Amino acid sequence: MTASTAAPTQRPQVTEAFAKRTAIAALVGTAMEWYDFFLFTTASAIVFNVQYFQTEDLALATIYSFGTMAVGFVARPIGGIVFGHIGDRIGRKKVLMITIIGIGLVTGLIGLLPNANTIGVWAPIMLIILRIGQGLCVGGEWGGAATAAAEAAPPESRSFWAALPQIGSPIGTLLSSGGFFILGLTVSTEAFDAWGWRVPFVLAIPLLGLAVYVRNTLEESPVFKAAVEGEDVAKEVPIVQLFKNSWREVIVGFMCNLLGLAAFFLVTTYVVSYGVNNLGMSKNQMLAATLVGAAVEIFTILWVGTWAKKIGANRITVISGIATVLVAFPVWLMVNTGNVWLVILAVVIGMQALSMAYGVNASVLTALFKPEYRTSGVSISCNLSAVISGFVPMIATALTAAFSGSWVPAAIMLMIIGAITAVGGMLAPRFNVMDDGYKA
Template identity: 50%
Template structure:
C-alpha cells in the first residue's frame, strides 16, 4: 500500500472550542458562497447570454461551444492557481491566502459585469472575457481548498466530516444567489433588456458581497494545526514536489471522488440550461427556476450527507452516493427531455440532490489524504485537476448532442462520472491518514 507524503505530524495543536469551530466554518461558508456565486454567474451566463454578447455566430451550437470553451478555460487555470496558492498556503498560512483569493474572485466578477460586448469593441470583447476568466480561475484554484482545510483543521477529528460539509453549502447558496439574480432581473426588466444589459447587474453585485466576505474573514485566526507547524519550524519548503512525488495515488483517487460533485453539477445545470433552451425550446425562466429549486434541495442533501459522513465515514458516503447517481442518471434526463415543466424541474432537483451526497463529504475525504504540511497543496491540486475535467463536461456534452440530436450523451457522461466517483470510495480508506476518532 502506498504511503502518503510526509505523514509525520507535529506536536498536538492548541485545542479549539466548539464556538470557534463554528465561527471558522461559517467564515469558510461565506467565502465559498461568494466564490460559487461568482463562478456560477459565469456558468449560467455562458449558457444564456455570452453566446450572444461575446461569441457571434448564426449557428447556435457554434456560439454555445465558444461560450462553453471560455467556461472551460477558467477550469484549466484552476490547477495552476492550485499549485501557486496551495504551495503558498503551506508556507505562509491558510488565512492570508484565503484573503487574497476572495479579493481576486470578487474584483474579476465585477469587471466582467462592466465589460463591453462584441458589438461594441469587436474581437477584443471575447479576448478580455477569456483573460478575466483565467484570472478568476487562478483565484478559485486556491479558494475552495483553503476554505475546506481551515474548517477541517479547526474541527475535532471525530466531527470533521460534519464541518467539512459546511463550506460545501456555499455551492447551493451561490447557485441560489446567481440563478436568483438572473431570474429576478429577467422578471423585472424583461427578456429584451435582460439580454441587452440586465445580465450585468448580478456580476456588478459581487463587489458589495466581496466587502461582506472580507469583513467576516478578516476576523479569523490561523489554523491551529498550521500554527503548530510554524512554531515547530516543520513547514514544508517544497510542497509541490513532495505531493507530486509521493502522493500521486492520493491525487488520482481524490480527483475521482470530487468529479461527480463538480462535473455532474455543471452537467445538470449549465448544460441542461443550454439544452433546454436551444434544443427543447423551453423558457429561460423555467430552467433558471429548476436550477434555483435544485439548489434549495441541495442544501438539505449536503447537511444530511455530512451527518452520514460523520456517522459512517466519507468513503462509504462517496461509494453509495456515486452508485445512486449512476442509477438516476437516465431517469433524470428522460424527465428533462419530456418537456413537461414539472418533470423538467423535478429531474433537475433529483439529479443535483443525489450527486450532492458524495460532494458533501469530498472535503473531508480530500483533507484526510494529505499530511498537514502539504495539505493545502495536495487538496488544491487534486480538487482543481478534477475541476479541469469538469470544466469540459458541458462542452463535450454539447458537441455530442449536436452530433446525435439526442439527450443520451448527457446521461451517459453522468453515468461514467458517477461510477468513477463510486470506485474512489473503495480506495479512499487505504490511502487516507488515520487519526484517532476518525471514520474513513
C-alpha cells in the same frame, strides 16, 4: 530537521465553538466565491453565446461560450499550485483573503466589459482573460477553505463542520441563478440582453466588502500553527513533496471530487442550455429548476455531514456515485419530456444524488494528505477534476449536436462520472493520514 524526518505534529485540541466560527467564516467567503464563479457558468448558457460570439450557428456559439467557461477551469490547477504553496508555507487564512478579493474584482469587471457589437474581437479576448483570473482565484479558494474548516474541527464532528463551507456552492447557485431569474421577470428580453445581465456581475463588488469583513475574522488553522511551532512545515516546495510522497492520493482525490463538479455542471449548466436551445423552454423555466435543486441541496449537504459521523464520509462518496449511475437515465428521460415540472424534478433528483459526495468532499480530501502539504494536495486534487468538469457542458453540447439532438450521450456521461467517484470512495480509506484516530 527536514519535513520528511520531523516528528509528526500532534493535532492541537479544538472546540466545537472554534470549529463553528471557522466554518461559518469559510462558508460566507465560499458562498461569495461560488456566486461569482457560477454567474459566469449561467451566463455561458444564456448570455455569452449571443453577446460575445457572433455566429448564426447557435450550437457553435454555445460551444464557444462553454469553451470560454472551460478556460477558467484550466486555470484552476495553476491557482491551486500557487495558492496551495502559500497556504502550506505562510498560512491558510492568507490564501482565503487573497482569493476572495481577486475573484470579486474580476467578476465586477466582467459586468462592465463591452460586448462584441461594441469592440469586436476584443470582447471575447477580454472575457477569456477575465475568466482565467476567476479560475486562478477559485483554484486556491476551495482547497484553503476545506483545509481550514477540517483542521479546526474536533475529530468526532469534522464531517459536519467540513461540510458547512460546501453549502457555499448551492448558496452561490441560488444567488447567481436567482439574480438572472428575477431580472427575467422584471425586465424585457431586450433590456436583459442590453444591460440586465450585467447587474448580478456588478453587484459582486459591494458583496466583496461584506465577504472580506467576515473572512478577516477567520483565525489561522491550529494545525498550521502547531506545524510552524514544531518546525514541521514543508522544507521542500510543497508541490514537490506532494507528488513525491502522495501522487496516488492525488489520483484518488481527483476521482472522489469529480462527481461533485463534473456532474453538477452537466445537471445544471448544460441542462439549462439543452432545455432552452433543444426543447424550446424559457430561460426562467430552466433557471427555476436550478433554483429548486440548489435550495434542496443545502439540506442534503447538512444531512450527509451529520450522516457521515455515523458511517464515514468515504462510504457516502461510494453511495453518491452509485446513486448517480442509477438515476442518470431516468433524470434525462424526465428532462427530455419538456414538461416544466418533470424537468424541475429531474434536476432536483440529479443534484441530490451528486451532492452527497460533494457534501463530504472536504472530509475525504483533507484526510488524504499530511499537514505540511495538505492545502496543496486538496487544491491540486480538486482542481484536476475541475479541468475535466469545465469541459463537460461543451463536450455534452458537441455530442448532442453530433447525435442529432439526442440526450443519450449526456446520460452516459453522467453514469461514467458517477462510477469513477464510486471507485474513488472505495479506494480512499487506504490512504487516510489524519493523526487523531478518526477515519473518514
